[in-house]
Amino acid sequence: MVRRVWLADSDTGTYGGVYVWRDQQAMEERTQTELFESVEKHPALTGITSTGFGVLEAPTKIARGWI
DSSP states (O other): OOEEEEETTTTEEEEEEEEOOSSHHHHHHHTTSSHHHHHHHHOOSSSSSOOOOOHHHHHHHTTTTTO
């Protein structure tokens, strides 16, 4: 993992995180861990989702992003 940013909307009880990974393989390896699976199965955590996105390299470079 390169970066992690936590997000919260306490009014709706919605929380999340944005992760930036070294590469696709690093992201996929993380989703195969016991920790990842335990969060998905935890009874007190509902509506858990995880979605992978690709990087739009050209706009990111223009905006001087992390690439």
